Amino acid sequence: xxxxxxxxxxxxxxxxxxxxxxxxxxxxxxxxxxxxxxxxxxxxxxxxxxxxxxxxxxxxxxxxxxxxxxxxxxxxxxxxxxxxxxxxxxxxxxxxxxxxxxxxxxxxxxxxxxxxxxxxxxxxxxxxxxxxxxxxxxxxxxxxxxxxxxxxxxxxxxxxxxxxxxxxxxxxxxxxxxxxxxxxxxxxxxxxxxxxxxxxxxxxxxxxxxxxxxxxxxxxxxxxxxxxxxxxxxxxxxxxxxxxxxxxxxxxxxxxxxxxxxxxxxxxxxxxxxxxxxxxxxxxxxxxxxxxxxxxxxxxxxxxxxxxxxx
Numbered sequence: 001x002x003x004x005x006x007x008x009x010x011x012x013x014x015x016x017x018x019x020x021x022x023x024x025x026x027x028x029x030x031x032x033x034x035x036x037x038x039x040x041x042x043x044x045x046x047x048x049x050x051x052x053x054x055x056x057x058x059x060x061x062x063x064x065x066x067x068x069x070x071x072x073x074x075x076x077x078x079x080x081x082x083x084x085x086x087x088x089x090x091x092x093x094x095x096x097x098x099x100x101x102x103x104x105x106x107x108x109x110x111x112x113x114x115x116x117x118x119x120x121x122x123x124x125x126x127x128x129x130x131x132x133x134x135x136x137x138x139x140x141x142x143x144x145x146x147x148x149x150x151x152x153x154x155x156x157x158x159x160x161x162x163x164x165x166x167x168x169x170x171x172x173x174x175x176x177x178x179x180x181x182x183x184x185x186x187x188x189x190x191x192x193x194x195x196x197x198x199x200x201x202x203x204x205x206x207x208x209x210x211x212x213x214x215x216x217x218x219x220x221x222x223x224x225x226x227x228x229x230x231x232x233x234x235x236x237x238x239x240x241x242x243x244x245x246x247x248x249x250x251x252x253x254x255x256x257x258x259x260x261x262x263x264x265x266x267x268x269x270x271x272x273x274x275x276x277x278x279x280x281x282x283x284x285x286x287x288x289x290x291x292x293x294x295x296x297x298x299x300x301x302x303x304x305x306x307x308x309x310x311x
Contacts, residue, residue, distance in 0.1 A: 043287070045280035066281040075265065080289075083240045083261040086169055090241070091233040093177040095226060098184030102222075103214055105185065106192045118189075121182035129247035132175060136248050140171070165258040168249070172259065176244065184229065191225050192218060231301055235294035238262060238286050262286045 015022060041056070046066055048059040070076050101121060108114040139146050140161035148158030161167065199217050208216070240261025249259045251268075262282060270279040298311065 042280065043284050045277050046284040048277055050277045050280075062277075066277045067285070069278050070282055070285065076285075078257070079260050079262050079265045080238070082258060083238055083263075086172065086240065086259070086261060087233070087237045089169060089173040090176045090180075091230065091237070093173050094180045094184060095229060095233070097177045097181040098188055099219075099222065099226065101181055101185040102188030102192060103218055105189060106218070107210060107214070118182075118186070121185060123182070124179045125183040127179070129243040132179065132244070133247040133250075136171075136175065162252060163254050165255050168255055168259050172244065172248065175248070176241070187225065187229070188222060191222055195221050227301060231294070231297055234297045235290060237293055238290040240264065242267065 044056055045059075047061055047063060048056070049062045049065075050056070050059045054060075105114060105117060105121075108117065137145075140148075142148060142158060142160050142162065145158075145161070147161075151158055159167075161171075195218065199221075200213055203213050203217060240263040242261075242263035245259060245261055245264050246267070249255050249264075263286075266279045266282040266286075269282065270276065273279075
């Protein structure tokens with residue numbers, strides 16, 4: 001009892017001493033509660049025979065029955081592997097291209113050119129996926145696409161891109177890297193700016209070239225933030241980029257073998273079957289796999305580099 005009183009008193013004292021800091025944090029905490037934690041109640045639908053007339057509290061509990069439609073077929077394995085494979089490609093290409101852009105932009109000495117280059121690189125991040133899908137159609141359309149017209153002009157046959165599933169994981173990877181690399185490069189540029197100039201001065205005195213300075217100073221000191229962003233990406237490796245996949249691929253069933261992800265599968269299940277519970281079961285599976293993945297990779301990061309772990 002005394003220990004509880006001490007803990008309660010310490011808590012009240014902490015709130016009183018840092019009350020203004022907690023007030024500043026209050027909007028962020030409220031946002032998380034409303035948009036992150038309260039929606040978790042929706043996971044109850046995965047274990048119910050949900051009916052709109054009965055509501056979430058009046059619907060019948062059915063246990064794991066809603067998971068049967070997902071795991072009894074072969075689709076669950078296909079969409080899971082597609083989600084992991086595509087996200088792994090997106091993560092590696094996005095971080096890798098961003099690191100390269102940040103390092104090379106840091107080496108640019110002309111400030112005007114550097115600012116213009118940063119603006120152009122950052123611009124794709126603000127382009128809607130619907131606009132990107134139109135751009136992709138302009139490039140890959142079978143009859144009027146720029147790529148096929150160029151191939152025809154030099155004497156080659158065109159390719160039915162939207163009927164060739166095998167190429168789309170790599171096309172989507174290029175599109176994803178083009179869109180996100182500029183945003184991530186800004187983060188890495190901020191890290192590079194924070195590196196003390198004394199490291200570079202000492203390296204120059206020792207006769208190190210600019211390439212050696214990049215390899216032995218810049219890149220090693222960027223490793224902690226790269227690890228953190230990689231861990232955050234791994235934590236969402238079971239969450240497909242629904243906006244990108246559905247905008248570019250849509251309901252093209254020919255491309256489903258290589259592009260169908262858990263998110264698009266759950267959306268189609270909801271839209272075609274109209275069953276909230278079955279779709280929720282897929283999302284619960286997705287959330288559990290994401291949690292397990294981040295715990296595993298965080299444990300690995302703790303052993304490799306304790307300063308780079310998330311928790």
